[in-house]
Amino acid sequence: MTLRGAWRLGALLFVAGAVSTIPGTFVLDSDFEPWMYAVTGVGILSGVACLLVPWWRASERWLLLVPVVGAIEVALSVALTDFVFSHLYFFVGLYIGLVFPRPRQMAPLLALLVVALFVPSVYESEPVEEALLWALAPGIVLTAIVVGRLTSGLEASRETYRRLSSEDGLTGVGNYRSLIERLRHETSRHHRHEREFAVLTLDLDNFKTVNETQGHLVGDLLLALAGSMLDLKVRAEDAVFRQGGDELSVIAPEAGRKQAELLAGRIKAAISLINSGELKVTASVGCAVYPEDGLEAGELLDAADPALLERKREIASLPQRILRGPQGRSPSERLRSNRDWPWRPPGARLTRAPRPLAI
Numbered sequence: 197m198t199l200r201g202a203w204r205l206g207a208l209l210f211v212a213g214a215v216s217t218i219p220g221t222f223v224l225d226s227d228f229e230p231w232m233y234a235v236t237g238v239g240i241l242s243g244v245a246c247l248l249v250p251w252w253r254a255s256e257r258w259l260l261l262v263p264v265v266g267a268i269e270v271a272l273s274v275a276l277t278d279f280v281f282s283h284l285y286f287f288v289g290l291y292i293g294l295v296f297p298r299p300r301q302m303a304p305l306l307a308l309l310v311v312a313l314f315v316p317s318v319y320e321s322e323p324v325e326e327a328l329l330w331a332l333a334p335g336i337v338l339t340a341i342v343v344g345r346l347t348s349g350l351e352a353s354r355e356t357y358r359r360l361s362s363e364d365g366l367t368g369v370g371n372y373r374s375l376i377e378r379l380r381h382e383t384s385r386h387h388r389h390e391r392e393f394a395v396l397t398l399d400l401d402n403f404k405t406v407n408e409t410q411g412h413l414v415g416d417l418l419l420a421l422a423g424s425m426l427d428l429k430v431r432a433e434d435a436v437f438r439q440g441g442d443e444l445s446v447i448a449p450e451a452g453r454k455q456a457e458l459l460a461g462r463i464k465a466a467i468s469l470i471n472s473g474e475l476k477v478t479a480s481v482g483c484a485v486y487p488e489d490g491l492e493a494g495e496l497l498d499a500a501d502p503a504l505l506e507r508k509r510e511i512a513s514l515p516q517r518i519l520r521g522p523q524g525r526s527p528s529e530r531l532r533s534n535r536d537w538p539w540r541p542p543g544a545r546l547t548r549a550p551r552p553l554a555i
Contacts, residue, residue: 199252199254204247206259207244209291211243212287217232217236217239217284218236235273239269263291263305263309266284266287268312271312271315288309288336289306289336289337289340290340293340297345297347306337306340310337313336366438367424368424369436369437370435372438374437378447379496383491383492386487392487393448394448394455394486395446395483395486396446397439397445397500398445398464399443399480400418400419400467401477401480402475403419403441403442409475418470422442422477423444425470426466429459434446434448434459446459453485453488456483456485457483464478484496484497484500
């Protein structure tokens with residue numbers, strides 16, 4: 197849950213709890229009427245205060261005030277009016293379960309809630325009220341725990357779906373959708389600050405040959421390895437994406453043409469460390485710089501493609517000897533026989549520097 201959502205939820209539960217006390221004015225003795233109006237008013241004011249909090253400046257720790265203040269207000273309401281207002285602890289428990297679902301966060305807050313719940317037993321000795329306290333406490337704690345577990349599961353599922361929608365399943369880098377979203381974000385941000393950034397597109401040379409001579413399994417692993425190499429060689433603020441096929445892209449914020457050319461050199465040097473059988477893998481890299489080559493995401497990608505195609509034509513014009521990989525073994529057998537790959541499954545990251553490899 198976001199900070200803004202947590203503060204709004206606190207406001208909603210404060211106001212809902214205050215409104216739920218209104219029927220008590222028709223049930224309880226008229227001697228409590230001024231205090232009941234005060235309880236309702238304090239709850240509404242607390243909700244308004246949550247809405248007015250500058251959540252964009254407030255730390256997450258400030259959210260701890262919401263259940264603490266809520267428990268104190270409910271304890272005072274019970275002390276000044278009647279035990280019937282103990283039902284308001286359910287609102288506090290619900291907030292704890294939704295905003296603090298982790299056990300380490302939830303445990304001390306639930307302990308405070310239980311202590312506040314049993315405070316009336318210190319100054320009241322009615323057996324009926326004590327029995328109700330023992331009935332309410334497990335219910336409130338169980339409500340908070342169940343809501344917390346459901347919230348944790350929902351957040352984990354949401355994070356998984358978000359990752360699947362923005363990550364390429366084969367290489368573990370960003371997919372085309374996340375590439376376009378990031379390009380739009382960077383064009384807007386760099387426009388505001390009047391700065392430039394670079395977009396690099398690269399294509400693996402002779403990738404079709406690898407697929408045809410050594411199989412698509414080897415080709416897929418080659419793509420995954422190339423994505424890992426790029427993750428290692430780019431800066432921490434750069435982002436790597438797969439457009440489709442064997443075409444990858446890198447967004448380099450705050451980088452001009454000279455820096456982009458240096459980055460392209462590092463990328464080509466890293467890719468050249470990969471060998472597929474006896475075929476040396478190389479990459480062609482095209483570059484576009486905002487705002488010189490385009491002002492929008494599509495324009496930048498269109499500007500980078502011609503540079504990439506020109507580089508591929510230069511490579512195609514050079515005399516080449518295509519060396520086939522070892523024969524007599526299936527791709528999976530060749531893969532199992534090589535134990536030195538730093539290839540990673542999707543989602544993992546390399547932890548050591550790469551060296552010349554063979555697929």
